[in-house]
Amino acid sequence: MARMLHYQRPWQQTRGASSMANLHEHVPRLLERCSHLNQLKQIQALLFGLAHADTQFFAFKLVRFCALKLSDLDYGRRIFDHLRSPNIYLYTAMITAYASHPEHSSSAFLLYRDMVRRARPRPNHFIYPHVLKSRSEPLEADIVHGHVLKSGFGQYPVVQTALLDSYSRSSSGVDSARLLFDEMHERTVVSWTAMISGYVRFGLMGDAMSLFEKMPERDVPSWNALIAGCTQNGFFSQALSILRSMISASTSEDGKTRGNRPNAVTVACALSACGHTGTLQLGKEIHCYILRNGLALDFYISNALIDMYGKCGSLIEARGIFDRTVKxxxxxxxxxxxxxxxxxxxxxxxxxxxxxxxxxxxxxxxxxxxxxxxxxxxxxxxxxxxxxxxxxxxxxxxxxPWIEHYGCLIDLLGRAGKFEEALQVIGAMKIQPDEVIWGSLLNGCRVHGDIDLAELAVSKLIELDPDNGGYGAMLANLYGEQGKWEEVRRVRKTLKERDAYKTPGCSWVEINNQLHQFYSVDLTHPRTDEIYTVLESLVDAG
DNA sequence: CTAGGGTTAG
Structure with a gap:
């Protein structure tokens, strides 16, 4: 680096105004070549040794460099703190740096608060979106909102949208976001989309949908917000039907496409929906669309492809993509x-x-x-x-461990008939056992015919989920298998009195573009005989 | 120099 600097100091050969102009050009160029803090320090020493009037400009460059290239915010802050009175660009650079690193996001707001307390420099409207991005405290949006109104930027659509977004991300803040949205004089497509995403994050898909219907214009992110909302809230087939609407809305009568065509974000969501619904054919079409349109195979897309093929049962395809994915x-x-x-x-x-x-x-x-x-x-x-x-x-x-980990563990122990250990695990859990836990245990009892423990599991299950009759039915079956018909009648009677009917399990699979659906103990499929013959042969083979 | 959209588990 020392050698590099030695040959890269063209400003030393010039004087006066032109030397300053050269510095402005060459410092960014030097920074581009640097990749370590030590190299940066050499440049810094050179610059501050010159003690010229443009310290703020260079400090700005250095701070941005620390944040973007080195991810060393503490060093950036040291440069920042050496300045007598940092200008608004420096505050913005430092706050942006903090806000873009989640572990420093509280520092973003603290620095902003310092700036406001000093009343110098005066904020401009550019700084608010950066400050709001840090989202460190729930009350932050309210505080910043006050500042925005006082400083006279209250009618800037970008600032309002940033506020709206910030409210909608705080817990129970959608209502505040909606108030702001309703008050806005000038709503852009971004404001509408931010509001939709706010509804999506609290699972209010109905509100999200109706707002989407009312939008005066839509762009790709607004479609994506809705499609992502569906997949994130478990409405997978809905997500695919919205995708189809998006495609038909972007196709003109001559069959050519224009406008809001699915992009990388759209297809990542759509692939997830294909995986969850087992829609392999559409998943393959999306894969082709990705290749045809040269959509970059970034993490999101390659992972979504692995997941889609894997969930749809094409493990070879999934593995192939996984193996070919270098990053x-x-x-x-x-x-x-x-x-x-x-x-x-x-x-x-x-x-x-x-x-x-x-x-x-x-x-x-x-x-x-x-x-x-x-x-x-x-x-x-x-x-x-x-x-x-x-x-x-x-x-x-x-x-x-999450409750799901305990669920897996109890399932594992229960199937192996290790009930003592299973009960020990349940007893040691720091979380309240839920119906999955007792359900897994009950399943183990069914396999191993442990009636007493099954009774315990069922009683817990009925406590937790009184409307579900499936557990009682399982217990009845268990008594039946052991020929205890009196007990079967007793449980069935209780079930009937409680009007609890079993919600049957359902699964489906897509083969050659045809969807086949099955309920538990379902004999309605046209090829039931063949299916059960194969099933039995598989059971025998196992 | 400013605002909205993405993958895995359950």
């Missing part, structure tokens, strides 16, 4: 592991995890990874291995 993030690994687990590929799921482990601290597993692993172990009946993973998760990785 993988945690979600890539998790998607692959979870898909393999879903289809009972225990050995492969574990081997993908072990490959992931070779990256050490560069690719640490999280909660979702362990859900996949525990599911894989349950499918494969690897009780001890599953227990070891659970142990490693809490002990080695310091991950607090």
């Amino acid at each position: 993988r993030n945690l979600t890539s690994w998790n998607s692959m592991i979870n898909c393999l687990a879903l289809h009972g590929q225990t050995r492969q799921a574990i081997s993908v995890f072990e490959e992931m482990m070779t990256f050490g601290v560069d690719m640490l597993p999280d909660e979702v990874t362990f859900i996949g692993l525990l599911n894989a172990c349950t499918h494969g009946g690897h009780v001890e291995r599953g227990q070891a993973y659970f142990e490693a998760m809490t002990q080695d990785y310091g991950i607090q």
